[in-house]
Amino acid sequence: MQLKRLAADVVIIGAGVVGTGIARELARYDLRVVLVEKRADVAFGTTKANTALVHAGYDAEPGTWKARLNVRGNALYPKVCGELGVSHKNTGSLVVALSEEQAAHLHELKERGETNGVPGLEVIPRERVLAIEPGVNAEVVAALWAPTGGITSPWELAIAYAENAVANGVELLLSSPVTGIDMRGGRVVSVRCPGVVIDTRFVVNAAGIWADDIERMVGRDDFEITPRRGEYYLFDKRVGHLVSRPLFPVPSQSTKGIVVAPTVDGNLIAGPNALLVGDKGDLATTAAGLAEVIEGARRLVPGLPVRESITNFAGLRAVAVPAGDFVIGVSPGVPNFVNAAGIQSPGLTAAPAIAEAVRDILADAGLELVEKPDFNPVRERPMRFSELGRDEQSALIEGNPLWGHIICRCETVTEAEIVEALHRPVPCTTLDGVKFRTRAGAGRCQGGFCGPRVVDIIHRELGIDPEQVTKKGGRSYILSGPSKDPIQRQATCCCSAETGGADEHKIEMRECEEVGGHAHGRV
Amino acid sequence: MRTVECDVAVVGAGPAGLAAAARAKQCGAGRVILMDRDRELGGILNQCIHNGFGLQLLSQELTGPEYAEHFINEARDAGVETLLDTMVLEVTQGRRIVAVNRTEGLMQIDAKAVILAMGARERSRGGVIIPGMRPAGVFTAGAAQRFVNMEGYMPGKRVVVLGSGDIGLIMARRLTWEGARVEAVLEILPFPSGLTRNIVQCLNDQGIPLYLSHTVVDIHGEERVEGVTVAQVDANLRPIPGTEWDIECDTLLLSVGLIPENELTRDVGGELDPVTGGPVVTDEMETSTPGIFACGNVVHIHDLVDNVTREAWTAGEGAARLVAGQQPGGRTVRTRAGEGVRYVAPQILHVDNLASRDVRLFMRAMRPAERVQVEAVVGGEVVFSKFERVVRPAEMVVLTIPRGKVSPGRVSLDSASPDHASGGAQPELVVRITPRDCDTAAERGMKA
Numbered sequence: 001m002q003l004k005r006l007a008a009d010v011v012i013i014g015a016g017v018v019g020t021g022i023a024r025e026l027a028r029y030d031l032r033v034v035l036v037e038k039r040a041d042v043a044f045g046t047t048k049a050n051t052a053l054v055h056a057g058y059d060a061e062p063g064t065w066k067a068r069l070n071v072r073g074n075a076l077y078p079k080v081c082g083e084l085g086v087s088h089k090n091t092g093s094l095v096v097a098l099s100e101e102q103a104a105h106l107h108e109l110k111e112r113g114e115t116n117g118v119p120g121l122e123v124i125p126r127e128r129v130l131a132i133e134p135g136v137n138a139e140v141v142a143a144l145w146a147p148t149g150g151i152t153s154p155w156e157l158a159i160a161y162a163e164n165a166v167a168n169g170v171e172l173l174l175s176s177p178v179t180g181i182d183m184r185g186g187r188v189v190s191v192r193c194p195g196v197v198i199d200t201r202f203v204v205n206a207a208g209i210w211a212d213d214i215e216r217m218v219g220r221d222d223f224e225i226t227p228r229r230g231e232y233y234l235f236d237k238r239v240g241h242l243v244s245r246p247l248f249p250v251p252s253q254s255t256k257g258i259v260v261a262p263t264v265d266g267n268l269i270a271g272p273n274a275l276l277v278g279d280k281g282d283l284a285t286t287a288a289g290l291a292e293v294i295e296g297a298r299r300l301v302p303g304l305p306v307r308e309s310i311t312n313f314a315g316l317r318a319v320a321v322p323a324g325d326f327v328i329g330v331s332p333g334v335p336n337f338v339n340a341a342g343i344q345s346p347g348l349t350a351a352p353a354i355a356e357a358v359r360d361i362l363a364d365a366g367l368e369l370v371e372k373p374d375f376n377p378v379r380e381r382p383m384r385f386s387e388l389g390r391d392e393q394s395a396l397i398e399g400n401p402l403w404g405h406i407i408c409r410c411e412t413v414t415e416a417e418i419v420e421a422l423h424r425p426v427p428c429t430t431l432d433g434v435k436f437r438t439r440a441g442a443g444r445c446q447g448g449f450c451g452p453r454v455v456d457i458i459h460r461e462l463g464i465d466p467e468q469v470t471k472k473g474g475r476s477y478i479l480s481g482p483s484k485d486p487i488q489r490q491a492t493c494c495c496s497a498e499t500g501g502a503d504e505h506k507i508e509m510r511e512c513e514e515v516g517g518h519a520h521g522r523v
Numbered sequence: 524m525r526t527v528e529c530d531v532a533v534v535g536a537g538p539a540g541l542a543a544a545a546r547a548k549q550c551g552a553g554r555v556i557l558m559d560r561d562r563e564l565g566g567i568l569n570q571c572i573h574n575g576f577g578l579q580l581l582s583q584e585l586t587g588p589e590y591a592e593h594f595i596n597e598a599r600d601a602g603v604e605t606l607l608d609t610m611v612l613e614v615t616q617g618r619r620i621v622a623v624n625r626t627e628g629l630m631q632i633d634a635k636a637v638i639l640a641m642g643a644r645e646r647s648r649g650g651v652i653i654p655g656m657r658p659a660g661v662f663t664a665g666a667a668q669r670f671v672n673m674e675g676y677m678p679g680k681r682v683v684v685l686g687s688g689d690i691g692l693i694m695a696r697r698l699t700w701e702g703a704r705v706e707a708v709l710e711i712l713p714f715p716s717g718l719t720r721n722i723v724q725c726l727n728d729q730g731i732p733l734y735l736s737h738t739v740v741d742i743h744g745e746e747r748v749e750g751v752t753v754a755q756v757d758a759n760l761r762p763i764p765g766t767e768w769d770i771e772c773d774t775l776l777l778s779v780g781l782i783p784e785n786e787l788t789r790d791v792g793g794e795l796d797p798v799t800g801g802p803v804v805t806d807e808m809e810t811s812t813p814g815i816f817a818c819g820n821v822v823h824i825h826d827l828v829d830n831v832t833r834e835a836w837t838a839g840e841g842a843a844r845l846v847a848g849q850q851p852g853g854r855t856v857r858t859r860a861g862e863g864v865r866y867v868a869p870q871i872l873h874v875d876n877l878a879s880r881d882v883r884l885f886m887r888a889m890r891p892a893e894r895v896q897v898e899a900v901v902g903g904e905v906v907f908s909k910f911e912r913v914v915r916p917a918e919m920v921v922l923t924i925p926r927g928k929v930s931p932g933r934v935s936l937d938s939a940s941p942d943h944a945s946g947g948a949q950p951e952l953v954v955r956i957t958p959r960d961c962d963t964a965a966e967r968g969m970k971a
Contacts, residue, residue, distance in 0.1 A: 234649070238789070281745050285654045287762070311649030313657060390621070394524060394629045401625035406610035409560060410786075431659075446647040448663045452670055466676055471659035476746035478659055479676040480773065483701050 040473020049315025058113025085381025093149025230272020258296030410443025537566020539819025546839025655742030679774025691778020
């Protein structure tokens with residue numbers, strides 16, 4: 001096969017929220033940046049399966065990357081989300097103490113947060129908690145109020161980062177797993193993907209749960225990623241009003257515990273639990289795990305109705321051992337290979353700050369940063385029919401009738417939005433890709449009604465055969481082939497003559513005739 | 524925004540909406556507008572290409588599209604106006620509808636009566652909480668049915684069906700006929716959820732095994748389904764450890780129940796029945812919001828389309844009466860599901876109607892039973908009853924109370940059941956299903 005050869009200043013491996021954030025940061029400068037992603041779309045790894053929280057930053061040990069980048073990232077969120085048209089709500093958050101013992105711990109958290117530079121932390125009494133969150137467990141004793149806590153949409157952010165990066169000259173290669181990294185004289189010289197070799201001066205490893213595998217490609221073994229699975233429940237918008245801001249239990253050693261939080265789309269999310277798994281593909285939910293999530297969630301919000309669950313899923317946290325902290329910096333001994341690895345919680349919050357940190361590390365390692373005069377930091381939020389007023393909706397339909405055609409009834413998504421999503425700077429080709437961009441299929445029926453229609457639109461707009469359309473790339477085909485099989489139809493005809501009732505036979509015969517007259521003779 | 528006025532606006536043009544619209548028009552309503560989000564009339568009937576529709580009502584065995592055609596013709600002949608590819612975004616208490624389509628854009632429809640006939644949606648994987656991976660190849664049975672029957676594509680080649688609901692059974696047969704191998708149908712309950720005739724024709728006749736008291740406990744496969752783990756369940760429907768086994772398959776179809784599509788109903792407000800998931804309705808099929816009617820699967824999940832049509836006729840008549848200013852007034856009786864009954868609809872009966880016409884009650888049995896008496900009880904007294912050789916939760920029980928059986932005098936405030944919590948002021952009509960052999964209806968009546 002003819003290898004395509006590209007030249008880059010920086011290759012970023014991994015298009016989750018970390019990799020796309022770094023790509024967009026580097027897009028400000030006069031650099032050739034290539035972002036490679038093994039999956040069919042951006043945000044298809046840990047980014048699509050987490051709690052979607054913007055943490056205030058009181059959890060992490062002072063002095064760690066986590067502590068620093070959380071607080072910095074949190075401060076960057078309003079600007080980043082504003083520029084990129086990404087949903088972000090500064091709801092504040094509460095750590096809910098259900099006993100005096102737990103309440104004592106709130107003060108420790110508050111002190112730690114203050115050391116980390118978290119503004120506005122306050123331990124508030126039971127009455128105030130119940131006043132702002134009436135659905136919380138009535139046994140609440142006190143809570144830590146963190147006014148800078150909030151919620152966002154992780155995939156919206158990663159998609160927006162990627163689109164803005166591409167709009168500013170970054171090249172994005174999807175479905176491009178890194179198969180090898182070439183070294184010369186202790187430095188990386190090129191990155192190989194199927195069908196392409198990218199000669200590069202620097203590599204950034206933002207490969208999430210596969211970051212250790214990527215680092216091994218440059219002969220290093222500084223850390224291991226041990227995936228820690230977290231399971232979630234997502235609840236119908238109908239019960240979205242049960243809580244108004246993220247509610248945390250008092251944390252344990254290993255995790256912040258099972259959270260109940262609103263989502264920016266108006267649903268309610270509960271999770272995650274925490275279980276080390278050996279397999280990086282193990283995204284299975286389990287009966288025990290889901291039960292644990294519900295139990296934990298109901299300790300915070302006893303009225304949470306399981307029957308309003310619309311889906312469950314699991315995500316894998318990329319926990320780096322032995323570090324425990326984010327692994328950010330030049331890989332020892334490979335001066336042009338920079339890790340942005342082990343990005344578990346609060347990685348989503350930290351992402352904008354990680355981008356800055358990696359930029360600075362690259363600069364220290366010798367990358368010249370010359371600002372591009374034409375960098376455009378703005379990415380318009382795609383218009384959503386459901387977010388518009390009636391007059392705006394009317395005007396849109398007048399310009400393009402597809403705005404008047406609702407495809408996803410649960411989330412009120414129009415055909416115009418889906419068509420637009422299929423033709424944006426970062427193209428999507430999958431059902432999940434459409435879902436993450438438009439919310440078609442993300443509602444209470446989970447694509448039961450709109451799935452077939454979205455497949456049809458993907459087929460029409462992109463020229464992909466319906467049988468080739470996938471849920472999420474790879475071999476995740478939706479359909480197995482055409483349904484009308486003449487041979488089978490004849491066989492059915494014989495079968496039903498023997499076993500079926502008279503009327504049924506009649507109908508089958510009619511179908512046979514449509515296929516071919518000789519079928520009759522065989523009966 | 525264009526504004527349209529009409530007497531009756533019907534939301535949803537499936538079997539319920541079609542029959543309700545036609546009947547309203549036939550009963551004298553002026554302008555009747557029937558709206559549907561899909562590109563053709565008939566709703567889900569269009570993808571139900573199997574036969575068995577209309578046996579009761581039309582004395583014919585029709586396919587879904589044929590049954591639809593009959594009522595499409597009736598609606599057309601009656602002069603019902605239709606709006607297709609039109610999504611209703613909003614219904615207000617004041618009977619103002621906001622709808623949208625490609626050609627008209629947003630439009631406002633002011634109606635004297637609104638009939639909600641949006642049908643149901645299928646319960647999805649998240650609704651039944653099946654653990655495991657999340658690969659492609661997990662479909663609700665109806666979505667698969669659309670792919671096969673409307674779009675011409677197969678969802679897979681080796682199939683396991685979870686749930687013995689009718690759509691799942693029909694699809695097990697359809698996929699077999701289309702050349703797929705259906706490995707098993709699993710039902711978590713100890714009895715089937717679908718009609719007996721479907722168990723016989725769709726499973727037994729095709730040689731597809733049905734495992735009662737079984738469920739899926741794990742789904743395998745990262746990209747596409749590669750198999751499922753199934754297990755037997757105990758009396759509390761919990762999987763029994765040690766009974767698991769794996770079935771290789773590329774597709775899992777879910778036929779695990781329908782949920783009345785009541786988002787618009789909720790927006791309007793008004794009382795919902797916690798058991799049916801639909802609005803509380805009167806014997807005119809009027810919801811607790813005056814002028815807003817409902818019928819079909821929006822109210823409660825039916826098994827036979829014939830019953831949907833009957834209920835829709837009642838709604839159409841009720842809407843026409845409202846438009847004509849001839850609604851029954853006066854006192855009402857609340858129905859209540861008693862012994863052996865999971866729910867009963869309608870939930871509110873007009874005393875005037877009970878006196879002047881036959882009133883049909885739909886109910887679901889709590890559990891399968893043989894040789895039972897289905898009874899309507901007012902003030903401890905059986906006012907009407909009928910014998911049923913067998914009742915099953917899967918098959919709707921219909922009890923039509925002949926006119927005059929419940930006279931206005933009988934339904935006095937004194938007859939309010941003492942255990943009726945809501946103030947105790949409203950009289951009750953309790954329906955119950957009792958074994959006939961140990962305690963006959965007549966005896967019960969005497970004793971009371």
